[in-house]
Amino acid sequence: MPAESTPEPGIPGVSGTSAPRHRVKGRRRKTRSTRSKALLITAWTAAGIVVLGGTGAGILYFKLNSNLKSVDINQALGSDRPTKVDNGSENILVLGSDTRSGSNKKLGGGADDGSARSDTAMIVHVYKGHKKASVVSVPRDTLVDRPSCTDTKGVTHDATSGVMFNSAYSTGGAACAVKTVESMSGVRMDHYVEVDFSGFQKLIDDLGGVRITTTKDISDSDSHLNLKAGTHTLNGKQALGLVRTRHGVGDGSDLGRIQLQQAFIKALVNQVKHVGVLSNPKKLYDLADTATKAVTTDSDIGSVTDLASFANGLKGISSSNMTMVTMPVQYDSANANRVLVDKAKAELVWKALKNDQPIPKAATHGTATGTAKGVVSAP
Structure with missing residues (x-):
């Protein structure tokens, strides 16, 4: 921290279906199973930490602005988008990125070629009044029709049908991911937040770990996670393993992993709200330094002041006021x-x-689900 005689300026004005899962015989797609998946977790935590930093402690230095990365989604997509609904609500697309560059190389597995994939996506709907939220997880293995889109570098990518949802990001980055979600749902995304492996892991460590309870043993060599049934305080590496694991519990599906992720998010949100860092x-x-390095946002919230203002509107949402569902899907018979x-x-x-x-409730009744529900919870 700077000497008292030359204080760094803070940010003024910011206050404090249960269909059975049948596996296809043959070679397992191992590289896919070792990627993923840190997601809303880091985004929500980053938002909470940034808000804490503005509560009068005076720690949000201009330096934090240089940590943030942003993309201009509005410019890339233009006017061919769903109409913005002015009813006080907000929709945020949160993606997990497993970029193969920098400190993420040793965490992601697969080719260290500097490429990036998004294997987790969540649509966060914040209701008017910002006291409640619904989170819709989009399975990365969903076959979709990807629309034509222009990425932030001005390169246009042709439309294609019957491709995996996560190909949108790997093809055209953030802009194409947003375009695909909006085309699929007819819902305009007001904001975009992307998080990465290394930032997520470090953030959990900076928080002092996250306490969860497991009702079953979890063992997965792919995600390097071994937990006995019981209560644990997970460090960053273990937490990353938990949100990545597929084969350690349940039916080995991405839908089961989503169930684990959703439970972990609730445990994390509870802990962030009670973390004693103001003193x-x-x-x-x-925490603020790690959080701002871990995220990429749309340009509308691409500064510390804008991110803090945005986060300030989320801090009243507790885990008990978060509804978490998976986008309604059915298994592909083929x-x-x-x-x-x-x-x-x-x-x-x-x-x-x-x-x-x-x-x-009718929206998810009778749809495909994983078999990991209830395995993880807050203690």
């Missing part, structure tokens, strides 16, 4: 490693978000 300026700054959008039921989800209404 420890160094810890608070370290390939058990893929799922298809259940369009009729998915439309119930998109209609609810557009109208700022709760997602009806």
Whole structure:
């Protein structure tokens, strides 16, 4: 921290279905199983930490601005988008990125070629009043029609049908991912947040770990995770292993992994709200520094002041006011490693978000699910 005689300026004005899963015989796609998947977890935590940093402790230095990376989604996509609904709600697309560059190389597995993939996506709908939220996880193995899109470098990518959802990001980055979500749902994304492996892991360590309870043993050599049934305080490496694991518990599907991720998010949100860092300026700054390095945002929230203002609107949402569902899908009869959008039921989800209404239970009744529900919870 700077000497007292030359204080760094802070940011003024910021206050404090249960269908059985059948595996296809043959070679398992191991490289896919070792990638992923740190997601809303880091984004929500980053938002919370940035808010804490503005509560009068004076630790949000201009230096944090240089940590943030942003992309201009609005310029890339232009006007060919769903109409923005002005009803006080917000929709945020949160993606997990496993870039193969920098410190993520040793965490992601696969080719260290500097490329990036997004194997996890969540649509976060914050309701009017910002006291409640619904989170819709989009399985990365969903077969979709990817629309034509222009990425942030001005390169246009042709439309294609029947491809995995996560190909949108690997093809055209953030802009194409947003375009695909908007085309699929008819819901405009107001903001975009992307998080990465190394930032997630370090953030959990900076927080002092996260306490969770498991009802079953979890053992997965792919994600390097071994947990006995019981209560644990996970460090960053273990937490990353938990949100990445597929074969350690349940049916080995991406849907099961989503169930683990959603449970972990709730445990993390609870902990962030009670983390005692205001009395420890160094810890608070370290958290803010890690959080701002871990995220890439849309340009509308691409500065510390804008991100803090955005996060300030989320801090009233507790885990008990978060509804978490998986986008309605059914297993693809032609390939058990893929799922298809259940369009009729998915439309119930998109209609609810557009109208700022709760997602009806009928939307997910009888749809495909994993078998990991209830395995992880907050202690």
